[in-house]
Amino acid sequence: YELALQEKNPNVMLPYWxxxxxxxxxxxxxxxIFTDKFLGNAYGTVTSGPFGDWGQKxxxxxxxxxxxxxxxxxxxxxxxxxxxxxxxxxxxxxHHNGPHNWIGGTMVDVDQAPFDPIFYMHHAFxxxxxxxxxxxxxxxxxxxEIYPSVSSNNLAHQSTSFMVNLPPFNxxxxxxxxxxxxxxxxxxxxxxxxxxxxxxxxxxxxxxxxCDIFTEKCVSKGSEAALPRVTSSDVFLxxxxxxxxxxxxxxxxxxxxxxxxxVLSTPQAFSxxxxxxxxxVxxxxxxxxFMTSTSPGPLGHGQGFDAIIxxxxxxxxxxxxxxxxxxxKTLKKQQPATFADTPRLRIKRSMKRQPVQHGRNGIPGxxxxxxxxxxxxxxxxxxxxxxxxxxxxxxxxxxxPIQNSFRMDCKEGTDLWVFVPxxxxxxxxxxxxxxxxxxxxxxxxxxxxxxxxxxxxxLFASNLQSEARSKHKPCRYDKSGLFKVKISxxxxxxxxxxxxxxxxxxxxxxxxxxxxxxxxxxxxRATRVFVTAVDECGIACQxxxxxxxxxxxHFIRYRKTPGAIEITTKGHPYHGNTYRGAESLVWKADxxxxxxxxxxxxxxxxxxxxxxxxxxx
Numbered sequence: 001y002e003l004a005l006q007e008k009n010p011n012v013m014l015p016y017w018x019x020x021x022x023x024x025x026x027x028x029x030x031x032x033i034f035t036d037k038f039l040g041n042a043y044g045t046v047t048s049g050p051f052g053d054w055g056q057k058x059x060x061x062x063x064x065x066x067x068x069x070x071x072x073x074x075x076x077x078x079x080x081x082x083x084x085x086x087x088x089x090x091x092x093x094x095h096h097n098g099p100h101n102w103i104g105g106t107m108v109d110v111d112q113a114p115f116d117p118i119f120y121m122h123h124a125f126x127x128x129x130x131x132x133x134x135x136x137x138x139x140x141x142x143x144x145e146i147y148p149s150v151s152s153n154n155l156a157h158q159s160t161s162f163m164v165n166l167p168p169f170n171x172x173x174x175x176x177x178x179x180x181x182x183x184x185x186x187x188x189x190x191x192x193x194x195x196x197x198x199x200x201x202x203x204x205x206x207x208x209x210x211c212d213i214f215t216e217k218c219v220s221k222g223s224e225a226a227l228p229r230v231t232s233s234d235v236f237l238x239x240x241x242x243x244x245x246x247x248x249x250x251x252x253x254x255x256x257x258x259x260x261x262x263v264l265s266t267p268q269a270f271s272x273x274x275x276x277x278x279x280x281v282x283x284x285x286x287x288x289x290f291m292t293s294t295s296p297g298p299l300g301h302g303q304g305f306d307a308i309i310x311x312x313x314x315x316x317x318x319x320x321x322x323x324x325x326x327x328x329k330t331l332k333k334q335q336p337a338t339f340a341d342t343p344r345l346r347i348k349r350s351m352k353r354q355p356v357q358h359g360r361n362g363i364p365g366x367x368x369x370x371x372x373x374x375x376x377x378x379x380x381x382x383x384x385x386x387x388x389x390x391x392x393x394x395x396x397x398x399x400x401p402i403q404n405s406f407r408m409d410c411k412e413g414t415d416l417w418v419f420v421p422x423x424x425x426x427x428x429x430x431x432x433x434x435x436x437x438x439x440x441x442x443x444x445x446x447x448x449x450x451x452x453x454x455x456x457x458x459l460f461a462s463n464l465q466s467e468a469r470s471k472h473k474p475c476r477y478d479k480s481g482l483f484k485v486k487i488s489x490x491x492x493x494x495x496x497x498x499x500x501x502x503x504x505x506x507x508x509x510x511x512x513x514x515x516x517x518x519x520x521x522x523x524x525r526a527t528r529v530f531v532t533a534v535d536e537c538g539i540a541c542q543x544x545x546x547x548x549x550x551x552x553x554h555f556i557r558y559r560k561t562p563g564a565i566e567i568t569t570k571g572h573p574y575h576g577n578t579y580r581g582a583e584s585l586v587w588k589a590d591x592x593x594x595x596x597x598x599x600x601x602x603x604x605x606x607x608x609x610x611x612x613x614x615x616x617x
Contacts, residue, residue, distance in 0.1 A: 001120050017101050018194055021209065021220040023069035029062045031206050035226035039118055046116075056115045059105030068102035070095040079133050081353065085148060090131065096126050110520070128191035147177040150351035150567055161411045183447060187435040187479065194218075228325060238327050301353040332439075386399040401501070408520055416573040419516040419582035421451055422604040424485050424533055426504040426511045428452075429610045432477040435506050452507045467535070481507035484536045485608060487517055492528040492564065502533075504608075514597060519567060519575070527567040533606035541608035542615045555600050562616055565604070575604040 002014040022031045034042035040049025046058040070078075076094065083089035099122050100107045106116045113119045136142040147159040155161060159177040166174060185191075195204045195218040197211035204211050204218035212219050251511050408416045437445045477483075484507040489498045498518035505511040520527045533541040544558035545565065567575060574581035586602060589595040 014124050014461055016128055016191065017121035018116060018125055019069050020072045020075055021218060023071045024219040028066050028069060029064065031220045032223055032225045033220065033510060035223050037226040051117055058116045061104035063102045063104055070098060075129065077138060079129065092126065092129060101555050110356050116286040121290050131185050131191055145182060147179050147180050152595060182433065186432055234328055237331055238324060241331055256477035258565065261343060285359060402499050404498050404518065408494055416517045416521055416575055418521045419518055419579050420513055420575045420604065421582050421586045421602045422487060422506065422517050423602045424502045424515065424606045424607065424608065426483060427508065427609045428506055428509050429430050434481060435479065477506065485532045485533050485541065489517050489519050490530045492530055493522060507594045514586060514602065516579055522567050522569055529565060529567065530568040531563050531565060535608060540608060544605040544607060546603045558605055
């Protein structure tokens with residue numbers, strides 16, 4: 001289904017419908033999901049939204065019984081407290097059925113359900129629940145790729161049975177066991193995390209969600225969130241325009257009293273606002289009731305609008321929200337452009353348009369105030385901003401470099417610091433398989449491994465635990481192989497912190513990177529500092545110190561250290577006063593040779609091998 005969508009738009013990705021956001025509502029049937037902004041109407045034939053009036057008619061009939069929807073608490077119990085995979089799958093199937101019955105209509109019919117696009121969004125959410133459980137299984141040391149055993153008379157669910165009605169994938173027919181492979185979520189798709197919030201951080205990341213700070217859960221907003229915002233000027237615009245084009249007895253009905261403070265939460269009459277209430281109009285949530293009356297309103301206000309309300313009391317009628325917004329939309333299209341709500345253009349006395357003035361880098365600059373004799377207001381055409389050059393910014397794939405304050409004790413400045421060469425050695429870990437596969441002599445890709453894992457394993461890496469990382473903290477791997485380690489120095493006899501990021505390649509058995517760590521300048525007195533290297537999942541690397549004058553078989557010898565070191569100006573210098581000064585200590589080359597590092601100039605090495613023992617145990 002997603003591939004079919006990408007034939008029309010290659011950038012589209014299939015969203016999942018998190019129904020727990022709706023089950024947390026007081027009235028789930030009022031969810032913003034079933035409005036024109038998202039999936040269209042919730043009852044009868046779908047005629048609104050992007051799927052309205054399709055050739056294949058879609059029917060819906062939301063159920064008032066909200067127990068059909070899985071709650072966040074039930075989801076937590078399902079993932080974290082299922083006794084085994086069989087119990088998990090059985091319970092998940094039950095929770096999968098609930099939204100089908102809750103939506104009703106087309107979604108209830110097994111053969112017709114895929115015609116409603118919410119079918120795929122719902123199943124994408126079920127897939128994400130399944131993946132969260134699989135990640136937890138890995139953390140427990142279990143292999144989620146193992147297909148469960150079934151009785152021999154159940155032919156359709158045997159591990160080797162082909163999936164029914166599923167087209168071949170890359171010209172290969174898939175079996176039931178193929179659906180359990182790590183390949184799908186490691187190389188083909190991944191699930192965005194569910195939105196979370198708390199009393200301390202009450203943001204859910206979407207204007208269509210709100211945080212319930214009492215339960216600390218993100219909740220879908222109601223259908224009113226999809227309605228346009230209405231101001232007092234909008235109300236008067238519709239009323240006054242209708243008054244000008246109709247007779248007194250046929251005038252567009254107006255609002256009766258000043259009830260602005262009750263509009264947001266009640267379906268009562270929408271009232272004409274007094275001047276003190278003009279800035280407090282919320283969105284319209286119910287049918288708008290426009291009446292003509294000079295009697296006191298329900299809030300006890302007197303006859304405050306007798307001059308405006310001149311219609312007979314007998315001429316009362318309701319106007320629907322659809323009629324109001326339709327009239328407002330038409331009137332706003334007909335309104336002339338004004339300098340208060342459109343870009344200002346400099347117009348010469350010859351009345352020829354000139355290009356909009358730009359600042360540096362093509363960014364539109366602030367125009368100078370205009371005056372009556374050198375500008376003209378255009379009543380028939382709104383000035384377009386389509387021609388403005390808006391610069392695009394590329395998001396760095398590995399994040400922006402860390403900006404250090406270079407603050408030390410009560411002073412700050414780069415000159416207070418020196419830089420020490422360090423080296424980070426990363427040994428491949430984790431059970432990820434990268435999407436570069438070996439190919440057999442017959443020309444078939446071998447999808448059970450990647451090309452970086454073929455061959456005899458290096459001796460020093462043979463006893464590494466590939467899944468050690470997942471026992472510490474669940475973490476996602478970048479599928480490009482990019483792997484980040486943060487190096488830090490913390491002053492022990494001074495107040496100051498320096499941080500930087502080192503990028504490595506986790507596809508290889510061994511990848512190394514040389515960087516330079518800022519510490520206090522030891523000119524006045526010895527610098528004592530605590531150094532660390534921690535990967536992006538919070539696992540510490542082992543710091544090692546160089547052993548001077550001790551070589552064995554051409555290898556430089558290192559000794560383990562907890563990370564507390566002392567740097568002085570005595571003996572061999574291991575630091576540079578600038579970043580490039582530290583680089584010049586390590587990298588050597590004459591005019592015609594390739595730059596090569598001098599490992600003897602690197603006093604600290606961090607080894608990220610992720611054994612069970614941490615550096616401080």
